[in-house]
Amino acid sequence: MTALGVGGVSIGLALQNTLANLFSGLNIITSKKVRPGDYIKLETGEEGYVRDIAWRYTIIREYNENLIVIPNSKLVSATFKNYTLPKKEMLLPIECSVSYGSDLDKVEAVTLEVAMEVMKYVPGGVPNFEPFLRYHKFDYFSINFTIYLKVKKFIDHLIVRHEFLKRLYRRYQWEGIKIPFPIKAGYLSEKDKKIESDFPHNPSI
Template sequence: MPSLLEAIIASFIPSNSDIGSLFWAKRLLVALIVFGGFWLLAQAVCSVINRWGSKVTAFTKTDLDDRIVQRVTPSISLLLTFLGIYYAFRTLPLHEKIFRLLSGGLYVSIVVIVCILIYRVLHETLLWYAERQQDGENGTFSRQMAPMVEKITMLFIIGGALMAVLKHFNYDILSLVTALGIGSLAIGMAAKDTLAHVISGFTLMIDRPFRIGDRIQLASGQIGDVQDIGLRSTKIKTLDNQLLIIPNSDLCNTILTNQAFPDNRIKGRINVGVSYGSNAEQVKALLVQLALEVEDVLQEPAPEAFFVSFGESALNMALFFWVEEYAILFATTDKINSKILGRFREQGIEIPFPIRTVTLKHEQGTQTPQ
């Protein structure tokens, strides 16, 4: 009888395995509730953003907020979902090593998602500013500085994410920062020329003596169009289709001419000499008339001709004219030169060759050899 009674009583008392199973079931239920709550929150947030976001952003004059909302909505949903998984795992009584491994992996994933979220906001903002600059509006950043600012900010984002991850795994951040500081000082001393080029690159982008697409003339006389302004060097495409790569510090410390500033108009000059028997006023009027006959020459400012100087064998004239784009200056000069040559021949205006008069003097008492 006692054995039977003990068996009946034991049937109503759960065993240790049953207690463990019940405990795990409760923990799993709590984890599912936590994850389900975050998942529902993610769906609700996305639904609210999709439904009311465009209506709220419609009150602003710019489309920047619309673009940011559209880019960050998927990342917000993913972030809330991973947060739900992270906190759900923290409710489970896992083994310490397994818990640290899973928890650490989820934390790193959350940090990566936050970095992506910040990058998308930054990227859309810089694109918006670049488009405003391209459309001619007064943007805060120029088109040349936007990629540079994006790269530098990405370095800070990655650095902040790395510090957050290291702190989560209980690494000494102070010693790491100290080591990086000493290493940076050593690298800076060894690469001072490169750093000088980089600092000069920032100076060029802030001071903006030229922009991408501008045609500049270097102190050496080379002319080309600016293709790219990088951290270390600037690339210039010359008129004969060659690429000049010039260190930024050299460009900062030299004199150059920006033919595209303040606008793309450029002034051309043609020098021509006529014989001393020519009527200077008639020649000047003819030069202006010939310039106006060329379609690419601007009517305003009007072409001008001047009697510049008395040459050894000619009266030196100069014709000045303007064209809309510096890229067509050479072609326009060729057209005017051709017209000058043909019209001078028709009207009998001589372009003389260089003439020198040599006088030979014989001293008295010298005899001319027979």
């Protein structure tokens, strides 16, 4: 009797997990919040294209072609971002900065020209999208802004960002627009200066 009881509990637990995954899979399929072909990123860091949604598990294909198998009961209760919904096109914000003393109107005009060129000629860009730029911070050594582009689907952000940064850097060099780098300035009090003068630097020490 004891053996039958333990066996019954084991079978019950196995069926419970199976049924949980089964109903979760049905929930995923009918809700259409995740579909084959969607690009998703889980809160745990895993990301990739949804390759298949079976009754018990969902398969995700990573960039490197590895497959991630996730039980449906875990996926249905997980927090994730779907980069394909509500539509495949998505904004691509890119953070940039220029040095103090820059002509901000010129920076805006030049940056937008490069962005429109990328939208028109780089595969993955949305040709009819009009990029826009917003300044947002006076930083320690730079004036920061964000330029907004748009890509046809999530994976396109790689090549669009790549081409935009290359072309922008080349254009900034041509236009004489300086991209800043961190600078730290040190100041000595009169007391510190006196101490330093009392102990002159000796390269031989």
